[in-house]
Amino acid sequence: MNTIHSTGNTVLHAQNVRKSYGSRGNVQQVLKGIDLRVIEGEFVGIMGSSGAGKTTLLNVLATIDRVTEGTVLISGSDISKMKDAELSAFRRDKLGFIFQDYNLLDTLTVKENILLPVSLGKKKKRVVEAEFNAIADILGIKDLAHKYPHEISGGQKQRTSAARALINKPSMVFADEPTGALDSKSASSLLGTMEEVNEQRGVTIMMVTHDPVASSYCSRVVFLKDGTIYSELYRGDKTRQAFFQEILKVQGVLGGDNVDSI
Amino acid sequence: MTLFDLVIRSMRKNIKHYYLYFFALILSVVLYFVFATLQYDPAVMEQSEVSANMAAAFRVAGILLLFIAGIFVVYANAIFLKRRSKEIGLYQLIGLTKGAVTRLLIIENALLGAGALIIGVGAGLLVSRVFLMLLMKLIGHEGFIEVSFSMAAVIQTAVVFIAIIALTSVQMLFTVYRSTLLGLFNSEKSGEHPKKPKTFLSAVLAILGMGLIVFGYWFSGHMLNNMIYFNMLAVLASTILGTYLVFRVTISWLFYQIRKRKQGHLGLNNSLSLAPLMHRMKGNANSLTIITVLSAMTLAMLAGSYSLYYSTEKETRYMMPFDFAFDEQWLADDEISAEAFEAELKEKEINYTTATIELLGVEWTYEEGIFPAFMDWSGGIYNTYIVSAKQLQKAGLQVDTPKDGTVIYHSSEMSFLAKDMKIPFEIYITSSEPESKYTAVKLGEGNVINNTWGPQFVVNDADFEKYKKAMVPESIENMSPEWIIKSIRIFNITDKSQLALASDIRTQHWDEGSWSYGADYYSMYERSIQSNGLLIFIAGFLGLVFLISTGSILYFKQMTEAEQEKKSYATLRQLGFTVQDIMRGIIRKQAFVFGLPLLIGLLHSVFAIKAASFLFMSDITVPASIAMGVYALIYLIFAFLTVGYYRKTVKSAL
Numbered sequence: 001m002n003t004i005h006s007t008g009n010t011v012l013h014a015q016n017v018r019k020s021y022g023s024r025g026n027v028q029q030v031l032k033g034i035d036l037r038v039i040e041g042e043f044v045g046i047m048g049s050s051g052a053g054k055t056t057l058l059n060v061l062a063t064i065d066r067v068t069e070g071t072v073l074i075s076g077s078d079i080s081k082m083k084d085a086e087l088s089a090f091r092r093d094k095l096g097f098i099f100q101d102y103n104l105l106d107t108l109t110v111k112e113n114i115l116l117p118v119s120l121g122k123k124k125k126r127v128v129e130a131e132f133n134a135i136a137d138i139l140g141i142k143d144l145a146h147k148y149p150h151e152i153s154g155g156q157k158q159r160t161s162a163a164r165a166l167i168n169k170p171s172m173v174f175a176d177e178p179t180g181a182l183d184s185k186s187a188s189s190l191l192g193t194m195e196e197v198n199e200q201r202g203v204t205i206m207m208v209t210h211d212p213v214a215s216s217y218c219s220r221v222v223f224l225k226d227g228t229i230y231s232e233l234y235r236g237d238k239t240r241q242a243f244f245q246e247i248l249k250v251q252g253v254l255g256g257d258n259v260d261s262i
Numbered sequence: 263m264t265l266f267d268l269v270i271r272s273m274r275k276n277i278k279h280y281y282l283y284f285f286a287l288i289l290s291v292v293l294y295f296v297f298a299t300l301q302y303d304p305a306v307m308e309q310s311e312v313s314a315n316m317a318a319a320f321r322v323a324g325i326l327l328l329f330i331a332g333i334f335v336v337y338a339n340a341i342f343l344k345r346r347s348k349e350i351g352l353y354q355l356i357g358l359t360k361g362a363v364t365r366l367l368i369i370e371n372a373l374l375g376a377g378a379l380i381i382g383v384g385a386g387l388l389v390s391r392v393f394l395m396l397l398m399k400l401i402g403h404e405g406f407i408e409v410s411f412s413m414a415a416v417i418q419t420a421v422v423f424i425a426i427i428a429l430t431s432v433q434m435l436f437t438v439y440r441s442t443l444l445g446l447f448n449s450e451k452s453g454e455h456p457k458k459p460k461t462f463l464s465a466v467l468a469i470l471g472m473g474l475i476v477f478g479y480w481f482s483g484h485m486l487n488n489m490i491y492f493n494m495l496a497v498l499a500s501t502i503l504g505t506y507l508v509f510r511v512t513i514s515w516l517f518y519q520i521r522k523r524k525q526g527h528l529g530l531n532n533s534l535s536l537a538p539l540m541h542r543m544k545g546n547a548n549s550l551t552i553i554t555v556l557s558a559m560t561l562a563m564l565a566g567s568y569s570l571y572y573s574t575e576k577e578t579r580y581m582m583p584f585d586f587a588f589d590e591q592w593l594a595d596d597e598i599s600a601e602a603f604e605a606e607l608k609e610k611e612i613n614y615t616t617a618t619i620e621l622l623g624v625e626w627t628y629e630e631g632i633f634p635a636f637m638d639w640s641g642g643i644y645n646t647y648i649v650s651a652k653q654l655q656k657a658g659l660q661v662d663t664p665k666d667g668t669v670i671y672h673s674s675e676m677s678f679l680a681k682d683m684k685i686p687f688e689i690y691i692t693s694s695e696p697e698s699k700y701t702a703v704k705l706g707e708g709n710v711i712n713n714t715w716g717p718q719f720v721v722n723d724a725d726f727e728k729y730k731k732a733m734v735p736e737s738i739e740n741m742s743p744e745w746i747i748k749s750i751r752i753f754n755i756t757d758k759s760q761l762a763l764a765s766d767i768r769t770q771h772w773d774e775g776s777w778s779y780g781a782d783y784y785s786m787y788e789r790s791i792q793s794n795g796l797l798i799f800i801a802g803f804l805g806l807v808f809l810i811s812t813g814s815i816l817y818f819k820q821m822t823e824a825e826q827e828k829k830s831y832a833t834l835r836q837l838g839f840t841v842q843d844i845m846r847g848i849i850r851k852q853a854f855v856f857g858l859p860l861l862i863g864l865l866h867s868v869f870a871i872k873a874a875s876f877l878f879m880s881d882i883t884v885p886a887s888i889a890m891g892v893y894a895l896i897y898l899i900f901a902f903l904t905v906g907y908y909r910k911t912v913k914s915a916l
Contacts (some may be wrong), residue, residue, distance in 0.1 A: 007294040045720055064916065085840050092838025111526030117837055119530040119900040128527065145526060164837075 005226060011204045012038040012173050014062060015069035019056055030056045032227035033070070038172070043160065043198040045215035046222035047247070048096075049254065053177060059226065061167045061206065062095060062174040063087045070105075074103075075171045083092045092117060096165030100177035102157040104149045111136075111145040114163045121168075134234030135163045136200075137222075139193055162194065175207040179214050191217040212251060216244035224248055230254060265362060269369045276346070281532075282581040282818055284374055286338035288812070290331040291382025291423055292389065293807050297327055298415035299390040300397065323800045327807060332426055333810040339430045341439050341818045345825075351443055360438050367434045375427035382423075384418055393803070400540045400571070401795035402788060468515040473506025474855075479865075494525050497873070502864060503552050508549040508862070514540060530839060534847025538827065539854060549819065550859055552813045557863030558631060560808040561893055562870040565886035567801035571794040571872075573886035578790055580674040580879045583659050584752040585614075586759060587712035587766065598768055600751040606767045613756035614764070617657035619711065621647040622730060623746035624719065625693040625738045645740050647711070648719045650726035654710055660752050661710060663722050664703065673707035674879050675715035679794030689719070692730040708879060711750060713781065809893065812899030816856060820904045824911045831915040841912050848908045851906040856901035864890060 019031040028055045037042055048054045061066035061072055064081050072079050075094060082090060096117075097103075104113045111132065116130050135143040139159040144152055149160070158178055165173050175194070179187035195217045197203050207218065215221045219242065223230040231250055235243045269866065300306050301320050343350075353363045479502035516632070517540045521528065539546075569576075598606075609613050627643055638668035651663045651670075664670050670688060690702045711719050712767060721729070735746045755764050765784035816819030834844055871886050 088835070088838045088840040088843075090838070091836070095838070097836055099833075099836075103829070103832045103836070105533065105537070105833065107534055107541045107830075108528065109526065112528045112533060112537070115526055116530065116533060116834070119528065119533065120839070120843060125527055129525075132526070140352070 004206045008039040010037055011040050013073040015071050017061055020067050022048055030227050040204055041202045042204055044206045045218035045221040047215055052224040057210045058174055063091050094169035094171045096173040098161050098165050098175040100180040102161045109146050110160045116169055119166045135166050139163045154182050158190050172204045182220055185190045192218045215247055216240045217256045254257050283338050283342040288382045290335055291378050294331050295383050295386030296390045296393050296417040298418045299412050302412040308483050319800055331806050335426050364435050364438045368431045371431050376449045379423050397799045400799050401792045438780055464515045468512040471504050471512045474504030479869045484871045506551045512699035516545045516566040531847040535850035537736035554859040554863045556812055558866035560805045561890055563801050564805045565871050565889040567797045568889040569882035569885040571798040573880045574790045578787040578879045582712045584712050585755050586753040586782045588751040605630050612760045612764050618749050618751055619653045620749045623649050623738050624691050626689055626691045627687050636712045636749045646716050649710055650723050651720050652723040657752050661720055668703045669700045670704045670706045670723050671702040672710045672715055675709045693737045695734050817900050817904050824908050828911055828915050831912045835916040844912050846853045850903050
């Protein structure tokens, strides 16, 4: 089924990715050889029960953590061979991040938070301003520009976080449980916006979630189990509702532990 | 599990949090114990019997030290408690009563206190010798020094620190009883958010703050008049209030303006310095003010006392231009005469030069407005001596020869006025027939004869002879007749290393009482170096304690901030900023947190020292700069330590 969707450029290509923690004698392998290819413009969801390695996978793909074995290519660069400084620069220029608990800096206003990733670049103020306006418009947070994080709601915080992830026009956005701390209304609103950004601006997104509703917004869902890829689902032309049902089914088969999928 | 087990467990687990408080405790014990040991040391006590000042100085310094140690420990404890607030909350959440939690904390505190006392006294025993040697060296005491173990010092230290531990225990009690569970869990965040300043009021207060400081500085140079005490208070009040306003309003206001101008394009460096500083300015204003004022006081104290010590020789020379001077009119019964002294010098094979200088009394007055009003006493009629430049030069003193009709005005007490006096000015000599007028063309350095008060007029030989002929001794009413025309014998020792020996010849003929007049250069120098050495030692010791306390408090505060901001650093690193990128912003913040109090403190102290410069006869730029430089250097060590701690935090954040 890969064949249908493999047209377009590969943004991310992970080959035989392994990750283990602990020292000799007490090694725990979390990722046991993962092969994954993400095409430009995809919205990939990663699902799996607790301990399946979702966040670990996201961290190693997003260059926050290093692989023990295997290679990860993003936009053609092998991130597993990069030095720390190169990785930092790479993250800053090529990647965007959205976290479950927003990770906004309390001391900065919404706008200042959003402009952080471009703060070291040499872009002209006018250009940056235009980019900010465009993104703040899409995410509907333009009026909040001069508010501090403690003055806005969780959903607004996550939109700010999303705007910060997008400001640099990244090759890829990684989202770790972005709706985990939101109520369902804010969550679906945010996911709708993410879907819109994905479709209209062609931003490639990879999102870790345990929520089948959230993953039903994706164009593809990858299921992890015990550190390996268990199966994949493509949304294709299905409605979100139908896709959701499909996801639930796989989740049911996935060992019957529904602990995570409330 | 008993409460005591819990204490041991929590202490073992929290060692990271404790070491800060523990360190503060130990440090205070060491310093206090060293001081107490010195106080009870036989060598020091012997010295302090000689001068009552020394004993008094030690007592006052001891009390000051007690206060600083107390405040420092209480402050450290407050920070420590705040950092542990979550733990305290957790104990209560799992069902421990407030009483039990308090008991737990107090047992811990007692254990820590006992540990600190033992370690501190031990370390104090080791280092007190170094301090004693330093003190003895400073006051010019030669010979072997032994530090004896002083039980009295141990007891005094123990009593003081048991009291401090009791105080901190009460502090803990209050913290636990007065706080709510919710508050305890949130106190680490204690997010304070900058409000938009009320533009007009803030602008006014911001400018007022700076204005008050500038006024204080200006006024400090103009306070030598009848209301000097009131003026000093006004300067202090205006400067301190100004400093507080600067930290509380001016800086926030400036930051706010800068930030507003950035329109959200803050940049990483500002995001890591300006923004967090703004958020904490309200809470930090008090401590920054206190640190600035303390630093200024310490700096002024250090610079002042070091200048005294440093210029001892020069100042003594100003008062005593000759090694020995014998005034036959004023020879006490038990004192050795110039002839007998000379004979002994020869006998002991001490090379010397000798000369006789004639002094002629004058009564004189001056144009008004030469001296500051507050110095204008005895109705503008003064008595003094006229001396011939030629005789002084023969005696080995380097003085200029004034032109006819002019005098060089020498006065060690007046040296400080030299900068402000309008020169030349007219002098009217009323004790000659006819009265004569001279022009004072220059202020000479120091005195030209030993053991004198008031100014001396140096004139050329022709003028000297002229006055000698014209003078009417009977017209001088305020001088005893035998003082009006007299001559003094002076001796200068050729090889200055024999000065001490020569001085002994004279002093062994004295009893204590007749010391002050007729003293010789060397014994005067020895006296001064003793009291100034003691002064610089005490000032240095207190300064060190101040410095360590203020530095540590800043360090502790920054440590806490670093931990609170750890999550921000993690986020920034995830966003792709390197440790170096982040450190650049943090260093800027530290430069502000440490640099600004130091800078303002330095500026304050510079003006304080300038205002106090009338206490010195000589220029004190060099010693004052040295003292300030050393202080700044030690202070900056704390800044580097803090930056190091931040680097560790940022590195481990991801």
